[in-house]
Amino acid sequence: xxxxxxxxxxxxxxxxxxxxxxxxxxxxxxxxxxxxxxxxxxxxxxxxxxxxxxxxxxxxxxxxxxxxxxxxxxxxxxxxxxxxxxxxxxxxxxxxxxxxxxxxxxxxxxxxxx
Amino acid sequence: xxxxxxxxxxxxxxxxxxxxxxxxxxxxxxxxxxxxxxxxxxxxxxxxxxxxxxxxxxxxxxxxxxxxxxxxxxxxxxxxxxxxxxxxxxxxxxxxxxxxxxxxxxxxxxxxxxxxx
Numbered sequence: 001x002x003x004x005x006x007x008x009x010x011x012x013x014x015x016x017x018x019x020x021x022x023x024x025x026x027x028x029x030x031x032x033x034x035x036x037x038x039x040x041x042x043x044x045x046x047x048x049x050x051x052x053x054x055x056x057x058x059x060x061x062x063x064x065x066x067x068x069x070x071x072x073x074x075x076x077x078x079x080x081x082x083x084x085x086x087x088x089x090x091x092x093x094x095x096x097x098x099x100x101x102x103x104x105x106x107x108x109x110x111x112x113x114x
Numbered sequence: 115x116x117x118x119x120x121x122x123x124x125x126x127x128x129x130x131x132x133x134x135x136x137x138x139x140x141x142x143x144x145x146x147x148x149x150x151x152x153x154x155x156x157x158x159x160x161x162x163x164x165x166x167x168x169x170x171x172x173x174x175x176x177x178x179x180x181x182x183x184x185x186x187x188x189x190x191x192x193x194x195x196x197x198x199x200x201x202x203x204x205x206x207x208x209x210x211x212x213x214x215x216x217x218x219x220x221x222x223x224x225x226x227x228x229x230x231x
Contacts, residue, residue, distance in 0.1 A: 033217060033218070040224075041223055042203060042221035042224050043203070045219075048217070092157075092158075092217065101217050102160040103219065107155070
């Protein structure tokens with residue numbers, strides 16, 4: 001089983017709809033992240049959480065919200081989806097006990113907003 | 115702010131050819147540098163990293179050297195294989211004032227590599 005699991009893998013929705021992307025991990029890491037990938041732009045950080053009570057905005061948080069339900073779960077919500085939120089979304093985790101900690105990524109959720 | 119610039123892609127090579135993917139960066143602090151690889155349909159995975167000037171990261175035949183004087187971290191491989199076809203991302207992690215690096219990375223735009231038999 002994957003260490004970082006994202007659901008759904010693909011989602012098509014309409015403008016104005018609320019949608020939630022879910023992420024769960026079995027790595028036991030405290031730190032979790034949501035990134036979005038757009039062609040030609042690389043990955044950009046949306047939100048990150050260093051523990052259950054710690055939530056921080058990233059570079060492009062407008063239009064998004066997150067919930068850290070438990071150490072293992074970190075959800076990303078789009079309250080009212082718009083077409084320019086069409087992208088590939090990645091959840092990632094890291095272990096602060098590792099120097100220069102590396103990120104462990106899920107397989108991604110491809111979201112299309114029509 | 116921090117930024118990472120990669121060479122334009124896509125890059126198409128024949129098997130056993132030499133690969134270079136250029137990466138330059140700007141950072142406010144003394145960053146750690148990374149190369150991540152994304153195979154089709156998968157998430158990114160760390161390929162190699164370097165944490166200080168003149169360090170060489172290496173893995174699976176790939177190498178990159180942290181060049182502080184030219185703010186570069188170019189990825190090289192002497193002989194590519196079809197299985198190396200993927201998207202390659204250069205990234206940096208800039209430490210805070212206390213010298214701690216978090217998992218908040220700044221990524222380049224990615225370079226698509228296709229290797230033909």
